[in-house]
Amino acid sequence: MALIKVLDPTARRLDDNESPGPDAGIIGGKRIGFRVDQIWRCWDWISENWAEKFREAGAEISYWRSTNRSGEEGEEQDRSLHEWLKTIDIAVVGLANCGSCTGWTIRDAIAAANTGLPTVAVATRNFEDFAHELAARGGRSGLRVHVLPYPLNELAREDVEPVAEAHFKALVDTMGASLSEQEKAA
């Protein structure tokens, strides 16, 4: 056996931003945007639950729904996503609950984070590592990811609501947010 030198067949982007991006800070008066999709009803329910709590803390809520990503409609989706990102102060992006939807969730979260918005992606447990892997490959290894239990979409709404309730505080922590001045001071 002799030694030989072989050429590396792989290519990968070399740049990375390890920063999680800015904290969301005090919620009151902020415009919080939820990125939803058309697959996961559990994410619609959870984002509605969380949106109500943010409203109670004085935030405004808006939604952007991801649909088709190819052809003319995909081109329009790209445009509308970037327009929507200009209208919000904080992005909550989900749901990473399958392969391609984790891909697009992370891609859209990176797009939000790269505009300088405080951004958190939301993934279910099974797709947590994958979300971090794609974030790193997308050049944002420090992207904030909040993790929900899995499986989730298989549950009835009455079983999903307690999950939303139980995870709200942890979400706020992941966002680097506080619901009030008092809480921030504490």
Added chain:
Amino acid sequence: MTIHTIRPSSRQNTVRKTLVSRDCGPSGCEVDWLTSRQLETSDDIEAFIDFSLKQGWGDGLPLIPPTDARVRSFLAENDRYPDEVIAKMPDSSECTVEKIVINAVMAGAPVDSLELIIAAIEAIAEPDFELYGVNATTAPVYPGFVVNGPVRDALKIPYSYGCAGGVATRANAIGRAIRLTMRNVAGQVAGVTSQTTFGSPGRISGLLMGEWEEKSPWAPLAERRAGIKGNAVTAFSTMGTMNILDTTSTGAMAFLEMIGKSVAYPGANCFTPSMEYSEMTIGINPICAEIIANEIPDIEDVQKIIWKFASLPGDWLQDLHRGQVEAQGRIREDGRIYATPEPKDMVLFVCGGLGGLHALGLHSFGSSLSQTKSIATVVAASEVRASA
């Protein structure tokens, strides 16, 4: 009811550039054109397989070590500079000619297949192919390729018996070269960048076949899709190969009804609410194609008939499924859900052995749209030398 029709976007993979300045002219540049990291390993094949797996390069099958000499030799037979960036992949990694050649050498692909491989990579890198989703998904999807033109015979790409797999030909190494490039550059690695639940044998060897143009009663696929006559490749996403057996039908309508109904099933990607549209690719065997064309000469009419049968009654679906699809406006006035938005989205081509009897269903993934590219013609350096 709002049917989302498929229209190509104006977005293009326009990354074409070179990494090395040409200011000094190719002959005057004292640069090493190969820039890939070099690693030391054993020349023993079994040791190299283990090494490649440890490095995360390999697919588990034997590989040819991509030495500097082998890569340069491959390049020398082609009219390409290694620093040319062919495409930007989903994670923004740059796919250069050098990386393609290294993977082609590892796969054992013939040197004259480079332009086909490049055209295939260009096709899947187009934004409308939606490789980002194709790579990441839990589905078993992978890109399949149909080749048109004389290059089919030059590269021994099968289009007759066993065209979808099993023929002994070096074209298999071309398919594998594309797969290794997918793995090592484009980012489709199960459990790492792909969440594919089951995967597919096609993720190892690829699916590279020709259209049997000489037996087709219709114009070649690339010409119908993109107006390209001659050498071309059409890339489409596929969940795998689905067989449709019909030993019973007589006449065009009966065959088309059988094909259409067979590709329509509730778990097919085209009926899920995850995307509002998708395409469907179908291979028709030459015997069946001739019978069909005798009665229905225009392929657009053939597409319309298959499309009509490739549908499901909306009330056949369970409530939750129907509810989501209905909310997308996909249940039409006749109460049916159609596999594709329009008949044109049925991508038909002719292939397969003369035993007939079967059709080839190739269900697409989500909103990944097929792409057709011409294949550049290269006069190999060895031919130039021989003729000088």
